[in-house]
Amino acid sequence: MRRDYTAGRAKCDTEGACRICGASDPEAAHIIPRSQVGPPRGEHEDNIVPLCWECHRSYDTGKLDILPVLTRAEQAKAVELHGLIGALRRITNDRQAA
Secondary structure: OOOOOHHHHHHHHHHOEOOOOOOEOOEEEEOOOHHHHOOOHHHOHHHEEEEOHHHHHHHHOOOOOOHHHOOHHHHHHHHHHHOHHHHHHHHOOOOOOO
16 A cells, blocks of 8 residues: 655645754654554644654654644644553653653
Protein backbone atom coordinates (compact mmCIF):
# COMPACT_ATOMS: atom_id res chain seq x y z
CA MET A 1 0.00 0.00 0.00
CA ARG A 2 1.32 3.44 -0.96
CA ARG A 3 1.40 6.07 1.73
CA ASP A 4 -0.37 9.35 1.11
CA TYR A 5 1.87 12.24 2.13
CA THR A 6 -0.45 14.93 0.73
CA ALA A 7 -1.78 16.25 4.06
CA GLY A 8 1.64 16.29 5.72
CA ARG A 9 3.33 17.99 2.80
CA ALA A 10 0.53 20.55 2.53
CA LYS A 11 0.83 21.37 6.24
CA CYS A 12 4.59 21.86 5.93
CA ASP A 13 4.20 23.99 2.79
CA THR A 14 1.53 26.14 4.46
CA GLU A 15 3.51 26.75 7.66
CA GLY A 16 6.80 27.00 5.79
CA ALA A 17 9.10 26.78 8.82
CA CYS A 18 10.23 24.42 11.55
CA ARG A 19 8.12 24.97 14.65
CA ILE A 20 11.16 24.66 16.91
CA CYS A 21 13.93 26.67 15.26
CA GLY A 22 12.19 28.46 12.38
CA ALA A 23 14.32 26.92 9.61
CA SER A 24 12.69 26.97 6.19
CA ASP A 25 11.56 23.94 4.16
CA PRO A 26 10.47 21.71 7.07
CA GLU A 27 9.85 17.98 6.88
CA ALA A 28 6.61 16.30 7.91
CA ALA A 29 7.51 14.71 11.24
CA HIS A 30 5.03 12.22 12.66
CA ILE A 31 4.09 12.98 16.25
CA ILE A 32 3.22 9.33 16.86
CA PRO A 33 5.25 7.13 14.46
CA ARG A 34 3.43 5.37 11.65
CA SER A 35 5.03 2.14 12.84
CA GLN A 36 3.02 2.40 16.07
CA VAL A 37 -0.37 3.28 14.59
CA GLY A 38 -0.21 2.29 10.92
CA PRO A 39 -1.70 3.95 7.89
CA PRO A 40 -4.06 5.63 7.31
CA ARG A 41 -4.40 6.77 10.95
CA GLY A 42 -0.75 7.78 11.17
CA GLU A 43 -1.02 9.99 8.08
CA HIS A 44 -3.70 12.28 9.55
CA GLU A 45 -2.64 15.94 9.35
CA ASP A 46 -2.97 16.34 13.13
CA ASN A 47 -0.32 13.64 13.55
CA ILE A 48 2.16 15.78 11.59
CA VAL A 49 4.33 18.61 12.86
CA PRO A 50 6.64 20.60 10.56
CA LEU A 51 10.26 20.20 11.73
CA CYS A 52 13.60 20.82 10.01
CA TRP A 53 15.71 17.71 9.53
CA GLU A 54 17.87 18.46 12.59
CA CYS A 55 14.91 18.97 14.92
CA HIS A 56 13.16 15.96 13.35
CA ARG A 57 16.16 13.72 14.16
CA SER A 58 16.42 15.14 17.68
CA TYR A 59 12.72 14.43 18.22
CA ASP A 60 12.93 10.90 16.81
CA THR A 61 15.85 10.08 19.13
CA GLY A 62 14.07 11.41 22.22
CA LYS A 63 16.22 14.51 22.70
CA LEU A 64 13.54 17.10 21.95
CA ASP A 65 10.30 18.01 23.73
CA ILE A 66 7.74 19.18 21.16
CA LEU A 67 4.78 19.54 23.54
CA PRO A 68 5.14 23.35 23.75
CA VAL A 69 4.76 23.76 19.97
CA LEU A 70 1.85 21.37 19.38
CA THR A 71 -1.67 22.66 18.78
CA ARG A 72 -4.51 21.33 20.90
CA ALA A 73 -5.74 19.31 17.91
CA GLU A 74 -2.29 17.72 17.52
CA GLN A 75 -2.13 16.92 21.23
CA ALA A 76 -5.61 15.38 21.10
CA LYS A 77 -4.66 13.26 18.06
CA ALA A 78 -1.55 12.01 19.85
CA VAL A 79 -3.65 10.95 22.85
CA GLU A 80 -6.24 9.34 20.55
CA LEU A 81 -3.55 7.35 18.74
CA HIS A 82 -1.31 6.41 21.66
CA GLY A 83 -3.16 7.01 24.95
CA LEU A 84 -2.38 9.74 27.45
CA ILE A 85 0.74 8.28 29.05
CA GLY A 86 2.10 6.95 25.75
CA ALA A 87 1.57 10.31 24.06
CA LEU A 88 3.28 12.20 26.89
CA ARG A 89 6.24 9.85 26.79
CA ARG A 90 6.54 10.30 23.04
CA ILE A 91 6.09 14.07 22.70
CA THR A 92 8.30 15.04 25.65
CA ASN A 93 11.97 14.22 25.92
CA ASP A 94 11.30 11.98 28.94
CA ARG A 95 10.72 8.66 27.20
CA GLN A 96 11.57 6.75 30.39
CA ALA A 97 8.76 8.33 32.47
CA ALA A 98 6.46 5.96 34.31
